[in-house]
Amino acid sequence: MKEVVVLSGKGGTGKTSIIASFAALAKSKVMVDCDVDAADLYLLLQPITQEKHEFWSGQVAVIDEEKCTQCGLCQDVCRFNAIENFKVDPISCEGCGFCYNVCPEGAITMEESLSGHWFVSETRYGHLVHARLGVTEENSGKLVAAVRQEARLIAQRQGLDYIISDGPPGIGCPVISSLAGADLAVIVTEPTLSGMHDMDRVIDVCRHFTIPVIVGINKCDLNEDNSHQIESYCHDQGIEVAAKIPFDNVVTEALVRGLPVVEYCDNGVSPQIKRLWQSISGLLVNS
Amino acid sequence: MIVSIASGKGGTGKTLVATSLALSLPNKRPVQFLDCDVEEPDAHIFLKPLLTHKQAVSIPIPHIDEKKCTYCGKCAEVCAYNAIAVIKEKVLIFPELCHGCGACSYLCPEGAISEVGREIGVVEVGQSKEIEFIHGKLAIGEMMAPPIIREVKKHINQERLVIIDVSPGTSCPVVEAVKDSDFCLLVTEPTPFGLNDLVLAIEMLHRLAIPCGVVINRGGVGDSNVEEYCHKEGIPILLRIPLDIEIAKLYSRGITLVEGLPQWRETFLRLYNDIELNKK
Ligand code: SF4
Ligand code: SF4
Numbered sequence: 183m184k185e186v187v188v189l190s191g192k193g194g195t196g197k198t199s200i201i202a203s204f205a206a207l208a209k210s211k212v213m214v215d216c217d218v219d220a221a222d223l224y225l226l227l228q229p230i231t232q233e234k235h236e237f238w239s240g241q242v243a244v245i246d247e248e249k250c251t252q253c254g255l256c257q258d259v260c261r262f263n264a265i266e267n268f269k270v271d272p273i274s275c276e277g278c279g280f281c282y283n284v285c286p287e288g289a290i291t292m293e294e295s296l297s298g299h300w301f302v303s304e305t306r307y308g309h310l311v312h313a314r315l316g317v318t319e320e321n322s323g324k325l326v327a328a329v330r331q332e333a334r335l336i337a338q339r340q341g342l343d344y345i346i347s348d349g350p351p352g353i354g355c356p357v358i359s360s361l362a363g364a365d366l367a368v369i370v371t372e373p374t375l376s377g378m379h380d381m382d383r384v385i386d387v388c389r390h391f392t393i394p395v396i397v398g399i400n401k402c403d404l405n406e407d408n409s410h411q412i413e414s415y416c417h418d419q420g421i422e423v424a425a426k427i428p429f430d431n432v433v434t435e436a437l438v439r440g441l442p443v444v445e446y447c448d449n450g451v452s453p454q455i456k457r458l459w460q461s462i463s464g465l466l467v468n469s
Numbered sequence: 470m471i472v473s474i475a476s477g478k479g480g481t482g483k484t485l486v487a488t489s490l491a492l493s494l495p496n497k498r499p500v501q502f503l504d505c506d507v508e509e510p511d512a513h514i515f516l517k518p519l520l521t522h523k524q525a526v527s528i529p530i531p532h533i534d535e536k537k538c539t540y541c542g543k544c545a546e547v548c549a550y551n552a553i554a555v556i557k558e559k560v561l562i563f564p565e566l567c568h569g570c571g572a573c574s575y576l577c578p579e580g581a582i583s584e585v586g587r588e589i590g591v592v593e594v595g596q597s598k599e600i601e602f603i604h605g606k607l608a609i610g611e612m613m614a615p616p617i618i619r620e621v622k623k624h625i626n627q628e629r630l631v632i633i634d635v636s637p638g639t640s641c642p643v644v645e646a647v648k649d650s651d652f653c654l655l656v657t658e659p660t661p662f663g664l665n666d667l668v669l670a671i672e673m674l675h676r677l678a679i680p681c682g683v684v685i686n687r688g689g690v691g692d693s694n695v696e697e698y699c700h701k702e703g704i705p706i707l708l709r710i711p712l713d714i715e716i717a718k719l720y721s722r723g724i725t726l727v728e729g730l731p732q733w734r735e736t737f738l739r740l741y742n743d744i745e746l747n748k749k
Contacts, residue, residue, distance in 0.1 A: 191509050193479010193637045198662065219638035220478055220666040241549065261571055273644060273677070278570035279549045317639040317673040323612065351479040351637050352508035355612035375723035376484065376511035383509060383609065390610040404714075405721035431712075434690040437660050 183337045184365045184466040185330075185345040187216065189388075191380030193351040196400040197370040199433050201348045202226035202442040203455045205307040208463070211344035213305070214333040215312040216360035218298065218325045223348045226442055229303030229310045237300055237313065237328060239321045241277035241292040243270045249289035256281035256290065273318050297321055300329050302336070309336050323359035326350070330360065344466065353387045365469050367393045368424075368462060372401045373408035381412070385421070395421050396465065398458045402426040424461035427454040471631040472744055473505075473650040473679075477666030479637035481656045482686035482710065485720055487634040488515040489727040490654075493737035494630060495599040501629040502597070504604035505646035506636040507590060507617040514723045518602035520595035526605065526620045527586030528569035528613070533560045537581035544573035544582060565612060590617045594624065601629065614642040622646075637666075639673040647674070652748040653681045654707070654740075659691035664698060671704065680747055684740075687712040707743045708736065 188204075190197045198217075205213050205227055215223040243264070245256070250268055257265045260281055264274035270281075272295070282290040297320070300313035311333045313325050333345050347364070350356040361367060367388045371381040381397070388395045397416050402409045409426065416423045428450045436446035444452045474487040484506075491500045504512040513520075531544065531553065542555040552566035553573060564587050574582035590607045603624045605617040614636070622645075625631055635646040647653055655670050657663040667683070674681045682705045685695055689712040699706050710716065710726075719729035727734045 190479075192511070193476075194481055219640045220669065222478070222662045222665055225661045225665060259571065259575060261569065273648070276568055276570065277549055278568060278572055279547065280570050280572040280575070283547050283572055283576055315640055317669055318641075318644050318676055320641040322640050352506075352614075352642075353609065354508045354607055354614045354642065357508075358610070358612055372721075374721035375514045376509075376720075379511060379514060380509040386609045404717055408721055429717075431690050434660055437662065438690075438692050440661065 183342060183345065184469060185347065186366045186368060186462055186466060187347040187349045187360050187364045188368045188370060189349040189357065189384050190351060190370045191353065191384035192377050195370045195372045195377055196433060198222050198226070198348055199437060199443055200370055200398065200400065200455055200458070201346065203444040204346050204459050206442040206445050207456060207459045208344055208346060210342045211346050212308060212333045212336045212342055213310045214329050214345060214347045215310065216326045216329060216347050216356065217350040218313040218315045218322050218329065218356065219350060221312050221314060224303070224310065224312050226437065226440060227305040227307060227310055228440055229305045231301050231303045233302040235300050236296055237298040237325055238294050239297045239324050240295055241279065242272045242275045242295050243281050244291050244293050245270055246289045246291070249287045251287055253286065255284050255286065259284055276320070298325055300325065300332070302332060311336065323355040326356050326359040353383050357387065361388065361391050361393055364393055366462065366465055367395045369395060369397045370400050371397060371412060373399060373405040373412060375408070378408060378412060394469065396424045396461060397421055398425040398427060399423060400427045401429040403428045422461065425454045425458035427451055470748060471625065471633065471650045473633040473635050473647040473653045474656060475635040475643060475647055475653055475670060476637050476656045477639060477670035478657065478662055481658050481663060483656045484511050484515065484634055485726055486654065486656050486684050487632055488512055488725045489733065489737050490740060491600055491632050492725055492727050493734050494741060499599065499629045501601040501626050501631045503621050503624070503631060504634045505618045505621055506634055507605035507607045507614050507621070508636055510604045510606055512634050513604060515725045516597040516600065516602055518595040518597035520593045522594040524592050525588045526590045526592055526617050527588045528567065528616050529571065529584035530564050530567045530569060530587045531562055531573050531582045532585045534581045534583065537579045539579055541578060544577055547572045547576050568613070589613060592617065592620050601626070615645040618642060618645040639669045644673070644677065647679060648677055650679050652744050653679050654684055654744070655681055656684045656686055657695055658687045659685055659693065659695045664695050667695060668698070671702070680749055682707040682743065682747055684708040684710065686710045705747060708740050
């Protein structure tokens, strides 16, 4: 069983549309959506939910008004400015428990919070494990770890070849959580200065965790000069550019119809996405 | 006034809107621009500021004085993030897990813990023509964006119009960046992805009690569900930008919309006036 995670650094490079196509192309796999903050993959895979699980994580301080003598110690020690007028702002509270540990009256309790849900669903393309982090919640990294773990179990149980994962944008906590121990990272970038800048940073993160990387350039004809620059940059870094996918409105049209683009039409976009998947599966077999 | 530009879904054109708004106002109001997308800060590519100050952002992590430590285990017990473990005659610290809350050093009965700074990123300050520019950058391999965002926001100067470029999503870094805003612009696109993530972003803003308006970018392809949703919920659509290859090409070269196509300046001024009308 091999795990590939698709990242982009910058959002909106077309990553999810490409992954939905991988779902249609790859045999013997489980899909997992690690973008728990803005999970969109399910919109293209039209899953039927089979299991729904609560995700309890993190704690929030709660002050018992009856016991509180308003000594103010909790407010003094809290470094997240989460306590004002002897009330805890649950959004600012990081759940460190400092206040709970110092309160001389024992007036503070730490309560587990329900931070989201995760799901196992059936799709036309096999299983999808996905999640929904509650808005304003923390601990996205832990939720990512939970969905990956479930995908791993499914892959083991069913003897599947691949885990294909839709990674979150950025380079922080959920990205690191989605990368740890993966076999390959695919970076979907676009030939814009910001796309290139963000690709740089996410490649550095993959390197930092010694995960092998390949790149796909989406909307490659939007700016040919920038596309060439990406290619030569990758060449210098010893990174394969496995596909150059042209800009085409069919990607949006397919999305509006809720279909992976490779199933929607067979023009210039689809052969390149197929090529990208071939490179990925080739690399995974040999990794 | 603080206006944040957020999006739910990434890549909808947040930075495009934020930078063009900032550039349309100098004659009207002094502007301060804060790029709080500290994982992938991109606004500098468009505003090309001259950065003059750089300041490291660190969080305080524990340092154990082995001479004083009795290995009682209190520090490990109070740490909510498992950043300390006490095993027999040894205290192990896992710096990446530490949130810098300070509980361990305060509560150690032997006074054996002091705090040392661990750098997790930088804040840079500069000037882009009349615009005061500040952005934060999370260091590679680091997990915690919020402390850097808090550091960027310490530079807020309320005398100016403060424009905050926010990271995508609806979780803790986004909350950190948008909270205390007087208004939030949500940039979306008219697709099922755009709508799905817009709904979540609006829910987040309701919870934070921040008024919002919507910008629909890349109109033309896609569907009308975002428009219908906004009408139904009574959320104002303040700007529509069509899908235009010309605009996409300017963006790809790091050129702002109002500089590449100056006829848009009027539209962004109008957007600013609408924000004034709708703010808290
Ligand atoms: S609480 Fe203080 S004395 Fe106890 S193990 Fe930790 S550092 Fe050592
Ligand atoms: S400062 Fe807080 S988070 Fe860091 S090790 Fe101490 S108790 Fe844990």
